[in-house]
Amino acid sequence: MMPIHSSxxxxxxxxxxxxxxxxxxxxxxxxxxxMTRDSARPWAEAEGLFHxxxxxLGADAALTIPLGSGRTxxxxxxxxxxxxxxxxxxxxxxxxxxxxxQDGADPRNSAIVFGWREKPDGSPASFFPEHGQRWYWPGHxxxxxxxxxxxxxxxxxxxxxxxxxxxxxxxxxxxxxxxDTPVATWExxxxxxxxxxxxxxxxxxxxxxxxxxxxxxxxxxGAHAGTLVRYPAASLARGETTQAQWWAxxxxxxxxxxxxxxxxxxxxxxxxxxxxxxxxxxRSKSFIHVASYGFGASTxxxxxxxxxxxxxxxxxIVYRPPESDGPRPFVYAAKAHPELVGPDAKDLVxxxxxxxxxxxxxxxxxxxxSLYWPRFVLVRASE
Numbered sequence: 001m002m003p004i005h006s007s008x009x010x011x012x013x014x015x016x017x018x019x020x021x022x023x024x025x026x027x028x029x030x031x032x033x034x035m036t037r038d039s040a041r042p043w044a045e046a047e048g049l050f051h052x053x054x055x056x057l058g059a060d061a062a063l064t065i066p067l068g069s070g071r072t073x074x075x076x077x078x079x080x081x082x083x084x085x086x087x088x089x090x091x092x093x094x095x096x097x098x099x100x101x102q103d104g105a106d107p108r109n110s111a112i113v114f115g116w117r118e119k120p121d122g123s124p125a126s127f128f129p130e131h132g133q134r135w136y137w138p139g140h141x142x143x144x145x146x147x148x149x150x151x152x153x154x155x156x157x158x159x160x161x162x163x164x165x166x167x168x169x170x171x172x173x174x175x176x177x178x179x180d181t182p183v184a185t186w187e188x189x190x191x192x193x194x195x196x197x198x199x200x201x202x203x204x205x206x207x208x209x210x211x212x213x214x215x216x217x218x219x220x221x222g223a224h225a226g227t228l229v230r231y232p233a234a235s236l237a238r239g240e241t242t243q244a245q246w247w248a249x250x251x252x253x254x255x256x257x258x259x260x261x262x263x264x265x266x267x268x269x270x271x272x273x274x275x276x277x278x279x280x281x282x283r284s285k286s287f288i289h290v291a292s293y294g295f296g297a298s299t300x301x302x303x304x305x306x307x308x309x310x311x312x313x314x315x316x317i318v319y320r321p322p323e324s325d326g327p328r329p330f331v332y333a334a335k336a337h338p339e340l341v342g343p344d345a346k347d348l349v350x351x352x353x354x355x356x357x358x359x360x361x362x363x364x365x366x367x368x369x370s371l372y373w374p375r376f377v378l379v380r381a382s383e
Contacts, residue, residue: 040300040319043342043349043376046107050373055082055124056114057089058362058372059098060332060353061275065151066339067101067143067179074100074112075138075151080372081116081124089363096126096135101183105341107349107376115183128174128188133157136172136190140206140277142213148237149179152203152215155192168220170195171202175239191239196257198264200227200246205278205289207308208233214308216278219267226272227265228309230254247309268310269303277335278308281381283346288381290350292334293317297324300334300352302381318379323354323370330355336381348381 050056061077079098084091095116104110117125128136139152151174158166174188203215212230219225228247235243245254246265255265273291281288289303293315301315321331333353340349351374361367 040350040377040379042322043378046349046376047373049102049107049110049112052112053114054087056080056098056100057082057087057092057368060355060372060374061097061138062333062351062353062374063138063140063277063335064102064337064339065141065143065149067149069180070104072102072105072337072339073141073143073149073179074102075141076100077137079116083123089368093124095124096130097128097138099127099183105339107340113183115186128153128190131190134169139171139203140215141174141203142206142208143179144213144233144237149176150174150213150236150239151176151188152206153190154201168201173236173239173241175237189239191241193241198260200225200229200265200267202229204272204276207279207287209308216272216276217265218272218274218276223270224272224274225267226269226276227267229265250309269312273334275333275335277337279336279338281338281348284381288336288348289315290334290336290379291315292332292352294324296331296357297329298331298334298352299324300350300377300379302379318381319350319377321352321354321375321377323375328357328361330357334377336379342378344378346380347378350377350379351375352377 057080059076059079063075065073067073076098078094080089080092080094082092098116100112100114102110102112116127119125135156136153139154141151143149153172153174154168155170155172156166157169172190172192174190176186176188199219199221200217201220202217204218205216207214211233213233213236214228214230217227217229229244232243245256246260248255249266276291278289286304286306287308291301292298293301299317300319301317303312303315305312323329323331331354335351337349342349354371354375356371362371
């Protein structure tokens, strides 16, 4: 049987932290509430992708990184992995993170291989392993051209009896030297970065900019304002983050942390979301930012900017997930996946996470089928 208490507390910590951060989102977000007719639609046909391994029983986070040659890496947070042939959540464990490799651009007909580690007794373990009391939840990353894969990881530590029972202490980068090999052979080298003097932790979204890699860093306390930090791609490939430069505004440009002063970096968005995506869209010739807005019953919003440093538009609400109208809704973590393709060339593929404030809901017949699985949406982002 599943170690229910351990998994319960892990998932509740996830819910509590999202609740805390989303309270700031609700208060500061000013999205355009009118949705464009037919601007988005559910894509249930694609969701079979996540049901092709009978042991992988659902997760949240759901970030993607293109690896080249039609392969896409999926990164997941807390994940149910079955421990018996019954392949049900009541006989599973919840590990901190898992991964998957999708082969093909269309989720409806792509192959996928999921990955996690095993403990000495054969039970499932996190793909990015815990180090003592510290564990990792995935951020975004980038495959450097003909080089390594670099993945940002959030570093968490338990704080029993204090606050939410855990705290995000900073970030790390995982370097995978040969991501063209099968995921089962990957041996990530993990480098923890020095903490900043201000509240902004990379990286929920990462883009390439010439010789640099730009990461979106999110304020953790209160409203999730977003700022930018960039790294020389050559040094990031070695796991080095000491040459980071932060966005200090149009006048000063990119500045090392030591030169920022007491004010810290300039925040380009007053609310970038606790989780989000950011990418360049060649169809609309703009950067696009996708995030969930609201708490519990949420909507999906889209911002645009001609340059990554802004100015950014207010979020246009493009979709209200039907789960937002269900009992005890907990809908979050909307992100775009521009490397994937939908039925129409104008479609932008987006996912969001479904959950419940009642942990037992995830173990009912309906809950095992519909809750705590990434859901697909198709957005007409170029219109």
